[in-house]
Amino acid sequence: MKHFTLLLLANLFICLPVFAQDDDAKTDQPDPIEVIRKHGLEQSQVMDIASWITDVYGPRLTGSPMLDKATDWAVKTLKSWGMKNVHLDEWGPFGRGWELKHFEMHCEAPMYFPIIAYPKAWSPSTNGTVSGEVIYLDAASEEELEAYRGKLKGKFVFLDTLRALKEWEKPLAERFTAEELLKKANAGPPTPRPFRRFPRSGRNFYRTLRTFIYEEQPLAVIDRSYKGDYGTVFVSGANAKEGRARDEGAEVLPQVTMSVEHYNRIFRLLKKDIPVTLSMEIAAEYTNPDGMEHNIIAEIPGTDLSDEVVMFGAHFDSWHTATGATDNGAGSAVMMEAARILLKTIEETGQKPRRTLRLALWTGEEQGLYGSRGYVKKHLAETDDLGNLQNVKPEQEKISAYYNLDNGTGRIRGVYLQGNEAVRPIFREWLSDFEDLDATTLTLENTGGTDHLAFHAVGIPGFQFIQDGVAYWSRTHHSNMDNYDHLVADDLKQAATIIAAFVWHTAMRDEKLPRREMKTAEEAASDGR
Numbered sequence: 001m002k003h004f005t006l007l008l009l010a011n012l013f014i015c016l017p018v019f020a021q022d023d024d025a026k027t028d029q030p031d032p033i034e035v036i037r038k039h040g041l042e043q044s045q046v047m048d049i050a051s052w053i054t055d056v057y058g059p060r061l062t063g064s065p066m067l068d069k070a071t072d073w074a075v076k077t078l079k080s081w082g083m084k085n086v087h088l089d090e091w092g093p094f095g096r097g098w099e100l101k102h103f104e105m106h107c108e109a110p111m112y113f114p115i116i117a118y119p120k121a122w123s124p125s126t127n128g129t130v131s132g133e134v135i136y137l138d139a140a141s142e143e144e145l146e147a148y149r150g151k152l153k154g155k156f157v158f159l160d161t162l163r164a165l166k167e168w169e170k171p172l173a174e175r176f177t178a179e180e181l182l183k184k185a186n187a188g189p190p191t192p193r194p195f196r197r198f199p200r201s202g203r204n205f206y207r208t209l210r211t212f213i214y215e216e217q218p219l220a221v222i223d224r225s226y227k228g229d230y231g232t233v234f235v236s237g238a239n240a241k242e243g244r245a246r247d248e249g250a251e252v253l254p255q256v257t258m259s260v261e262h263y264n265r266i267f268r269l270l271k272k273d274i275p276v277t278l279s280m281e282i283a284a285e286y287t288n289p290d291g292m293e294h295n296i297i298a299e300i301p302g303t304d305l306s307d308e309v310v311m312f313g314a315h316f317d318s319w320h321t322a323t324g325a326t327d328n329g330a331g332s333a334v335m336m337e338a339a340r341i342l343l344k345t346i347e348e349t350g351q352k353p354r355r356t357l358r359l360a361l362w363t364g365e366e367q368g369l370y371g372s373r374g375y376v377k378k379h380l381a382e383t384d385d386l387g388n389l390q391n392v393k394p395e396q397e398k399i400s401a402y403y404n405l406d407n408g409t410g411r412i413r414g415v416y417l418q419g420n421e422a423v424r425p426i427f428r429e430w431l432s433d434f435e436d437l438d439a440t441t442l443t444l445e446n447t448g449g450t451d452h453l454a455f456h457a458v459g460i461p462g463f464q465f466i467q468d469g470v471a472y473w474s475r476t477h478h479s480n481m482d483n484y485d486h487l488v489a490d491d492l493k494q495a496a497t498i499i500a501a502f503v504w505h506t507a508m509r510d511e512k513l514p515r516r517e518m519k520t521a522e523e524a525a526s527d528g529r
Contacts, residue, residue, distance in 0.1 A: 001422035006444060006509050008096055008138070008289075013030075018184070019320070022373065024066075024364035027387075028476075029433055029443060030348060030349045032345050032349050032351060032504055033092055033433050033501055033504070035344070035345045035348050035349055036342075036345050036497060036500045036504065037433075037497055038503075039344045039345065040337070040338075040341050040493060040494075040496050040497030041493050041497055041501060042461055043344075044337065044489075044492075044493045044496065045337060045340060046333050046334060046337040046489070046493055046496050047489050047492065049077075049262045049333040049336050049337055049340075050322075050325065050329055050330065050333035050487055050492065052073060052077075053070065053074075053316075053324075053329040053332055053333055054329045054483065054484045054487075055071055055326045055484055056073070056323060056328065057073055058318065058323025058324050058325070059068075059151055059318045059319065059321070059322065059324050060087040060092060060317050060318045060324055061097065061098060061099075061121055061317065061318065061319065061320045061366075062097065062293060062315060062317045062363050062364045062366065062367060062370075063094055063095065063097020063287060063291075063293065064098060064099050064287060064288075064320075065097070065099055065287055066098045066099070067097075067316070067363065070164070070316065070525060071088065071294065071296060071363075073159045074316070074361060075087075075088070077183065077274035077336070078296075078298040078336070078339070078359070080297075081339070081340055081343055082343055083298035083299065083300065083339060083359070084127060084298070084299050084300065084301055085297070085299040085301075086296075086297070086298040086299075087298075088295070088296060088297070089294060089295045089296075089297050089311050089375060089378070090292055090294050091292070091293055091294070091295065091363075091364070091370065091371055091375065091378065092293050092370075092374070093290075093291035093292055094246065094247030094288070094290075094291055094292065094293045094364055094367075094370060095244060095247050095248065095291050096122075096247070096248055096286045096287065096288055096289070096291065097246075097286065097287035097288035098106035098122045098246070098284060098285070098286055098287065098320075099287055100119060100282075100283075100284050100286060100320060101284060102281065102282070102283035102284050103119055103280075103281065104129060104280070104281050105117045105256065105278060105279070105280045105323045106278065106279050106280075107262075107266070107276065107277070107278055107348075108131060108277045108278065108279050109275070109276065110269070110275070110276065113262075115258060115259070115262050115278070116231050116233060116258070116259035116262055117233065117257060117258040117259060117262070118219070118220070118233055118235045118257055118321045118440075119235075119238075119282050119284065120235060120236065120255040120256065120257060120258065121235075121236065121237040121245075121319065122237055122238045122240075122245035122246055122252055123238045123252060123253075123254045123255050123256070123282055123284060124252050124253075124254060124282070124284060125283050125284050125285075126219070126220075126254055126282045126283075126347045128281060129279055129281040130219050130220075130278070130279065130280055130281070131155045131277060131278065131279040131280075132155050132219050132277065132278065133155055133156070133275055133276065133277050133278075133300065134150065134155065134156045134158055134222075134266055134270060134276045134277070135148075135151065135155045135156070135157055135158065135218075136157075136158040136270050137158065137159055137213075137268065137428070138161075141205070142205075144209055145208070145209065145212050147210075150216075151216075152213065152216035152217070152218040153216055153217050154218070155218050155219060155471050156218065156219055156220050156221060156222055156278050156280075157213065157218045157220070157221050157222065158222055158223075158263070158266070158267065159221060159223050160223045160224050160263070161267070162257075162263075162264050162268065163226075163260055163263075163264065165211075165229050165261075165325070170176055171476055173469075173470045174271065174468070174470070174473040175410070175411075175468040175469070175470065175475075176441075176466070176468055176469075181413060181414070181440075181441045182445035183413075184414070184441055184445060185441050185442060185443055185465065187443050187444055187445045187490075188444060189419050189421070189444045190319050190418075190444065192308050196298060199280075203428050204226075210241065211241070214241040214251065214253065217253070218253070219280070220252065220253065220254040220255065220280060221254070221255045221256070221503055222255075222256045222257075222258055222263070222502060223255075223256075223257055223258070223263075224257065224259070224260045224264075225257055225260070226265035227474075228259070228260060228475075228479060229260055229261065230261075231261070231480075232259075232475055232479050232480065233257055233258070233259050233321065233325060233479060233480045234257070234477070234478050234479045234483050235257045235319065235320070235321045235478065235479070235480070236319060236366075236478060237367070238252050238253075238255040239252075239255065240252045241253075249277065250385065250523050254280075255388045256280070261350075274371070280397060288391060291365055292371070293363050294358055294363065295361065295371045295372075295374070295375055296316065296343075296359075296360070296361040297358065297359070298359045299338065299356055299357060299358050299359070300339070300342060300346070300353060300356065300357040301352075301356055302352070302353050302354055302355040302356040302357070302507065303352050303353070303354050304354055305354040305355045305507075306354075306356050307356075307398060307480055308355045308356070308398050308399075308400055308512060309355060309357075309358050309398055309399050309400065310353075310355050310357050310358065310399075310400050310401055310403075310503050310506045311358045311359075311399060311401070311402040311455070312335055312339075312357070312358075312359060312402070312403040312404075312499060312503050313335055313360035313361060313372075313402070313403075313405070313451065314328050314331030314332045314334065314361065314404060314405050314406055314451070315328045315331065315332070315360070315361070315362040315363070315365030315366070315371065315372075315406060315450065315451055316328070316332050316361040316362060316363055317362070317363045317364060317366055317481075318367055318482070319366055319478050319494070321478075321482075322479065322480050322481060322482035323482065323483050324482060325409075325482060325484050325485075325486060325487055326409050326470075326471075326476040326477065326482050326486055327406070327408065327477050327482055328365070328405075328406045329484075329487075330405070330408060330409045331404070331405035331406045331491065332361055333496075334405050334492055334495045334496045335359060335361070335496075335499070336359070336361075337492075337496040338359075338496045338499045338500040338503060339357070339359045339498075341496060341497065341500040342357060342503065342504060345500070352437070352452070352510075353504065353507035353508065354507055354508055355400060355507040355508075356507075357503055357507055358431060360375065362375070362451050365451055368383060369387065369450070369451055369454055371451070372451035372453075372454035372455070373454045375454070376454045376457075378456060379393065379395050380392070380395055380396040380398060380399065380458055380460065381393055381396050381458035381459075383457070383458065387453070387454055387457045388463065389457060389458045391520065392458065392459065396459065396460060399455070399460045400461070400507075400509075400513050401460070401461045401462070401463065401506050401512075401513045402455040402460055402461070402462040402465045403452075403463055403465075403502055403503065404450055404451050404462065404463065404465075404501055405464070405465055405467075405499065406449075406450040406451065406464065407464070407465075407467040407469070408469065408470055408472030408476065409470055409486065409487045409488045409491050410468030410469055410472065410488070411437070411438065411467065411468050411490070411491035411495060412437075412438075412439045412465045412466065412494060412495045412498050412499075413438060413439055413440070413441050413465075413466045413467065413468060414431065414439055414440060414441030414442050414443065414465070414466040414468060415441075415442055415443075415464075416443055416445055416446065416463060416464050416466060417442055417443060417444050417463070418444075418446050418456050418462065418463065418516070419444055419446060419516060419518055420444075420461060420514070420515070420516045421444060422441050422514035422515075422516070423461065423513055423514060426509075426513065426514075427442055427502075429441060430501065430502060430505050431498075433501060434494075434497075434498050434501070437494050439498055441466055443466065447466075450464060452464045459515060459516075460515070460520030461513045461514070461515055465495070465498075465499070467495075468491070470491075471486065
């Protein structure tokens with residue numbers, strides 16, 4: 001018995017160090033969130049990524065050769081980092097692309113000055129330099145239009161009236177106040193949007209006006225954007241006589257958006273009965289003859305739940321007057337940086353995500369979420385032309401969540417829950433790691449206008465982050481000032497860090513994120529009657 005007791009004690013003492021070593025090993029294992037913070041905040045590469053996307057490969061108009069070059073760079077970069085299954089996912093047809101080669105506009109009389117203006121995307125070339133007088137088309141009915149019959153050919157047509165400006169007395173760049181965030185946090189569930197019918201009288205006159213202008217064949221149609229000053233010009237796409245300007249064979253007149261100060265000056269001269277003569281040259285090319293486009297997809301493989309997926313992404317395309325920095329080079333750079341951070345975290349901790357992580361960079365967002373909706377329709381659910389759910393496909397059940405970033409350079413302040421109350425306690429816990437980074441707010445509010453809607457519409461938890469506005473709406477969104485210089489490095493570092501953590505947490509949960517109740521478009525319409 002004594003011999004047995006000594007042997008038992010000996011074995012116990014031999015085993016004790018082994019248990020102590022296991023406990024030490026667990027203690028020494030790096031915390032993934034701490035590693036994510038280190039690579040995201042202290043060893044960030046987000047601004048270098050953003051510079052490649054904007055300075056080197058901007059602008060990135062959908063269908064343009066520069067978007068193709070940017071896409072090729074992104075694919076090569078993601079592969080070089082060690083991302084897997086990096087490929088282009090085709091969608092379309094989108095239509096023809098467009099590339100601006102040269103543009104200039106000048107006031108020639110009654111005095112000379114260079115004009116700040118930009119052609120709208122898909123405007124055709126002029127026959128070299130063209131010149132002519134300006135005429136203001138002041139008509140609100142078919143009868144008033146007739147007064148201009150035969151008077152527009154060879155002229156520059158102004159469509160807008162004067163826009164009075166007020167000097168800025170507040171900062172151009174703004175961040176959410178504590179009161180504003182509290183209001184968001186206390187917001188109730190969003191109200192379902194009813195099916196609406198709009199009055200058609202205004203639309204009908206617009207069609208009449210457009211038809212009239214195309215019959216008259218002026219040199220160009222000129223407007224000034226509804227906002228912007230100090231030389232900031234907000235520009236989008238041209239209109240065609242019929243259909244869309246990007247449709248093959250569509251008839252498109254040259255169309256230009258002018259800075260409001262120059263537009264107003266010319267308008268005042270016209271009101272004084274002083275003739276104004278302009279000269280202009282547009283050199284542009286239509287591109288993308290097959291009309292098809294591509295999203296960029298890349299993955300980090302999962303382990304025991306690898307057939308389930310956590311998606312995160314942003315739109316890669318932009319408008320054409322600047323380099324698409326805050327819209328949405330910022331979001332694309334952040335999502336690529338989040339992928340890089342996650343790769344570094346896996347390498348440093350030795351831990352791998354349970355679910356597969358899938359990065360998506362969308363194209364065609366600016367024209368109507370075409371890339372993300374095309375992806376959803378191809379892989380996840382049958383939808384109508386507006387993206388409304390008709391029927392789900394098997395892969396829809398495999399997507400745990402989709403995270404999106406697309407509201408400029410501003411730092412993340414929280415998450416729009418899109419009415420999904422069940423995720424609030426989950427996200428609250430995840431945000432607790434970032435209270436020092438001012439990201440604390442959760443709101444049931446919906447937010448729209450970007451690619452998370454394609455996923456939200458078919459029952460997948462799709463989220464956009466609350467971001468500080470900075471100067472996004474006042475200066476950079478769709479404007480000629482949307483350049484790298486207006487990106488805020490600390491904001492983008494913070495955003496990439498938080499998103500990487502959200503993706504990691506989502507991948508490691510035992511269950512997929514809870515889903516809101518989903519109805520098909522037919523069911524929703526029936527409920528709305």
